[in-house]
Amino acid sequence: MDGSADVEEHTFFKATGKTYGVALRAYDAKTGTWTIWWLDSRAPHLPMDPPVIGQFRNGVGTFFSKSVVDGKVEYTRFVWSQITPSSARWAQALSSDGKAWRTNWIMEFRRVA
DSSP: OTTSEEEEEEEEEETTEEEEEEEEEEEETTTTEEEEEEEETTSTTSOOOOOEEEEEETTEEEEEEEEEETTEEEEEEEEEEEEETTEEEEEEEEESSSSSOEEEEEEEEEOOO
């Protein structure tokens, strides 16, 4: 993909055991947007969730998706912020109306030498 995509693999160590996840990202230079898909080892046979789509502006990346969970519309938002050469912050939030967000996951990244 000539630098227009990347794959990220995670291992999660939880009280219930070890799980894995894979993120696939693709960049569209024409629109300046990224699309991010997620695959979870807890349900690898199910269809993937709709991807979040968005872009970076002023050093912050904001990405959204809309899906249906148990018959109800649910919005997802990813925000990449506090990006430096050695660190970054990622937060995921959910919403039932796309206006009021409840953050349910935050990750702080630090580069290892």
